[in-house]
Amino acid sequence: MWSAQLRRLLVGLGLFVTAAVGVTACGDKYGEAGAHDPARTAERARQVSDAWEGSEAARVWREGYFPLGDPVRLPKGAFHSDADKQAYQRQNFELRGSLPGAPPKKGEVRWRGGGSLAVPVVSARAAYEKVGGGSVPGPRLTVTGARLGEMAIHTSRGSATVPAWHFTIKGYDTPLKRVAVVASKLPKPPVKPLPDLTDDLWKLAGLNTVSRDGRTVVLRAHHGSCDDGPGVDVLESADNVVFSAWIRNPSDGPCTKELRAKKVTVKLDRPVGDRMLLDAFTGRPVPYEGSPGSRSSSWS
Numbered sequence: 515m516w517s518a519q520l521r522r523l524l525v526g527l528g529l530f531v532t533a534a535v536g537v538t539a540c541g542d543k544y545g546e547a548g549a550h551d552p553a554r555t556a557e558r559a560r561q562v563s564d565a566w567e568g569s570e571a572a573r574v575w576r577e578g579y580f581p582l583g584d585p586v587r588l589p590k591g592a593f594h595s596d597a598d599k600q601a602y603q604r605q606n607f608e609l610r611g612s613l614p615g616a617p618p619k620k621g622e623v624r625w626r627g628g629g630s631l632a633v634p635v636v637s638a639r640a641a642y643e644k645v646g647g648g649s650v651p652g653p654r655l656t657v658t659g660a661r662l663g664e665m666a667i668h669t670s671r672g673s674a675t676v677p678a679w680h681f682t683i684k685g686y687d688t689p690l691k692r693v694a695v696v697a698s699k700l701p702k703p704p705v706k707p708l709p710d711l712t713d714d715l716w717k718l719a720g721l722n723t724v725s726r727d728g729r730t731v732v733l734r735a736h737h738g739s740c741d742d743g744p745g746v747d748v749l750e751s752a753d754n755v756v757f758s759a760w761i762r763n764p765s766d767g768p769c770t771k772e773l774r775a776k777k778v779t780v781k782l783d784r785p786v787g788d789r790m791l792l793d794a795f796t797g798r799p800v801p802y803e804g805s806p807g808s809r810s811s812s813w814s
Contacts, residue, residue: 550760552747555714559749559756559794565705566790567753575670575790575799578698579623579633582721582791582802583668585693586645587678589686597653598685607646610684611658613638621677621695627788629671634696638662641679641692656684665691668724670799671788705797716744716759717795719775720803728785734775734803735759746778751789755782758794 566572593599601607614637621635638660646657665678680689708715719734735744736759747758757780791800 550745550762551714555747555758555760555794556749558708558715559747559758562705562792562794562797563749563751563754563756565797566703566792567751569704571701571704572753572790574698574701576788577631578670578701579631579674579676579695580670580697580700580799581667581676581693582670582724584802585667587665587691589683589690590688592686592690594685598655601653601655604650604652605646605648606650606652606654607642607648608654608656609642609646610656611682613642613660614662617662617694623669623695624675625669625671626673626675627671631698633698635662635677635694636696638679638694641694642681645681645690645692658682658684660689662694663689663691665693667693670790700799703796703798707796707798711795714758714760715795716761718746718757718759718793718800721791721800722777722803724786728787729782731755731757731780731782731786731791733757733759733778733780733800735778737761737774737776743776744778746780748780748782749794750783754790754792755786756792756794757800 588602593602617635617637619634620632622630623633624630642657642660646655659682660679663678663680664675666673666675668674677694678691679694680691683690711717716736719736722732722734724731733746735746737744743762745760745762747760749756749758759778792798793800
């Protein structure tokens with residue numbers, strides 16, 4: 515069986531990869547087997563929503579820089595070959611040339627809706643190691659230089675223009691861009707996470723995308739090998755949006771022990787705007803995690 519200690523470990527690690535580790539009764543894997551209870555889920559979502567509304571943590575969140583999109587922009591036309599794609603996915607880069615020295619200590623984040631914030635800038639070397647720190651046999655992408663420029667990224671306060679390192683990649687006409695600024699320190703949540711997983715509530719794997727009109731949110735949610743996949747309930751308020759992930763029809767029969775993740779599309783009643791996107795299980799903002807195998811997270 516999956517013990518309570520193991521389930522808590524999975525939550526702490528934020529695992530979202532498939533990990534087959536044997537055969538068990540699936541009811542044990544998900545906690546107590548039983549039907550999803552929307553009322554119980556909604557009660558927790560309301561607790562999280564009310565705790566964040568008007569809180570000091572919410573104020574810090576809205577005044578800081580918290581990226582909710584991919585910090586990397588690929589060159590136009592990427593990739594020219596499967597070998598180049600494999601090199602990127604494996605972080606297998608080769609540096610042939612020099613990188614700029616020490617950058618300015620601060621860079622400016624500018625929001626499309628108004629306002630700006632000065633935040634620390636990382637070196638070109640540090641940004642390079644984020645996207646290309648690997649050194650394994652196989653195809654490689656060659657970096658020939660870099661310069662400090664800008665790029666757009668979605669944040670907790672909407673779209674923003676931020677400083678970014680533009681890396682020149684051999685064979686590509688446009689650069690690979692990587693955000694060059696450090697996210698603000700996360701505020702202490704005003705509500706504690708739940709102590710354990712149940713059929714009714716699981717930790718979300720992460721935020722994948724928010725549509726341009728802000729009405730559609732794609733999340734990644736956990737599930738196992740003996741169920742109908744994940745479901746996500748939503749509670750909207752004027753201040754925030756709380757997502758509650760759960761398991762559809764978990765079986766109590768024997769099955770392999772696997773933790774999987776699947777994209778779930780949620781339609782909102784109105785655009786996200788500047789509302790916070792919260793996870794009912796953790797009681798915290800949902801971090802960007804991108805697609806399976808993504809190396810980029812919101813606050814790394």
